[in-house]
Amino acid sequence: MKPGELLYEGKAKRLYFTEDPNVLRVKYKDSATAFNGQKKATIAGKGEMNNRISALFFRFLKEAGVPNHFIDKISDLEQLVQKVTIVPLEVVVRNRVAGTLQKRTGLAEGTVLKQPIVEFYYKSDELGDPLFTEDHIRAMELATPVQLQEMREIGLRVNEVVGKLMLEQGIILVDFKLEFGLDSEGKLLLADEVSPDTCRFWDADTLEKLDKDRFRQDLGNVMGAYQEIYNRLEGKSHV
Numbered sequence: 001m002k003p004g005e006l007l008y009e010g011k012a013k014r015l016y017f018t019e020d021p022n023v024l025r026v027k028y029k030d031s032a033t034a035f036n037g038q039k040k041a042t043i044a045g046k047g048e049m050n051n052r053i054s055a056l057f058f059r060f061l062k063e064a065g066v067p068n069h070f071i072d073k074i075s076d077l078e079q080l081v082q083k084v085t086i087v088p089l090e091v092v093v094r095n096r097v098a099g100t101l102q103k104r105t106g107l108a109e110g111t112v113l114k115q116p117i118v119e120f121y122y123k124s125d126e127l128g129d130p131l132f133t134e135d136h137i138r139a140m141e142l143a144t145p146v147q148l149q150e151m152r153e154i155g156l157r158v159n160e161v162v163g164k165l166m167l168e169q170g171i172i173l174v175d176f177k178l179e180f181g182l183d184s185e186g187k188l189l190l191a192d193e194v195s196p197d198t199c200r201f202w203d204a205d206t207l208e209k210l211d212k213d214r215f216r217q218d219l220g221n222v223m224g225a226y227q228e229i230y231n232r233l234e235g236k237s238h239v
Contacts, residue, residue: 011037012050012197018080022184023071026079028054034216036128041215048076049226050195055079056233057162057194064161066154068190069181084181084191088142090121090129091151093159094175098200098213100131101175110174110207116159118152123179150188151180158190166201169232171210174200196226 007024008015011033016025028047033040051073058070071080094101097111120137121129137143143151155178163173176199179192192198196211203210209217210225 012047013193022083024081024083025074026081028077028079032212032215032222034212036125039216043215043222045223046226049223049230050193050197051077051079053195053226053230053233054193056230058190060165061158061161061190061194064157066157066161066190067187069183081191082183082189084183084189086123086179086181086191087147087151087188088123089132089137089151089180090123091155091178091180092119092121092175093117093155093178094119095159095163096172096174098174110202116156118155120148120151147180147188151178154178154180154188154190158194162194162199165233167204169235170204171229171232172202172204172207174202176200196229201229 005017006014007017012029012031014027014029016027018025028051030042030044030047031040032043032046055070055073058068061068062070069082069084071082073079094117095113097105097107097113098109101107101117102109120132120134122132122136122142123129134148137148138145158176158178159173162176166173176194178190178194178198180188181191183189199211200213201210202208209219210229214220214222214225
């Protein structure tokens with residue numbers, strides 16, 4: 001493949017080859033999707049904001065010892081990342097009841113969980129990204145037991161460090177989704193993005209939603225919410 005050639009296009013990003021076979025260029029899009037792509041829209045400025053926010057989170061997590069694929073933000077819409085082979089699982093960590101957990105349990109939205117819940121979802125658009133148990137994952141050989149345990153541990157570590165960071169900014173980390181990949185040496189790295197598209201953030205005082213639920217639930221002012229997250233993070237001197 002030639003440098004600059006498109007490798008993959010997803011719902012929110014495009015991946016391009018670079019001169020280095022181990023480095024990819026990610027370009028964020030202004031696309032907004034929900035409910036496995038059933039709801040779609042274009043929101044001007046969203047790609048740039050998610051690029052900025054995700055870069056801040058990846059830098060912060062790397063400083064905190066969480067290995068991830070991020071290398072550098074190179075433009076308003078673009079990052080350089082380490083090339084990885086994505087593990088076909090989404091890891092979701094939940095601190096409060098929201099979204100599908102509310103539907104499955106009947107508990108009131110916002111109910112505080114006594115301890116974080118870690119869930120695994122099989123990355124399959126055709127199947128609707130179903131919730132999998134560890135037995136399902138082993139049966140389909142989607143990840144080794146060691147990788148599964150490492151993903152769980154990293155997910156809980158991300159929850160700890162990001163949760164603390166956001167609470168210092170007056171924001172509750174309700175839940176979030178992570179993706180992982182394996183580098184050329186088989187090392188597990190946090191990948192994809194960390195942004196209001198993949199995390200639920202609520203204002204700690206008002207419980208106002210500052211994430212993609214504003215798009216999912218037609219609450220309006222999506223960009224205002226994302227900008228608020230960026231403004232609070234950007235003001236953190238060491239991020």
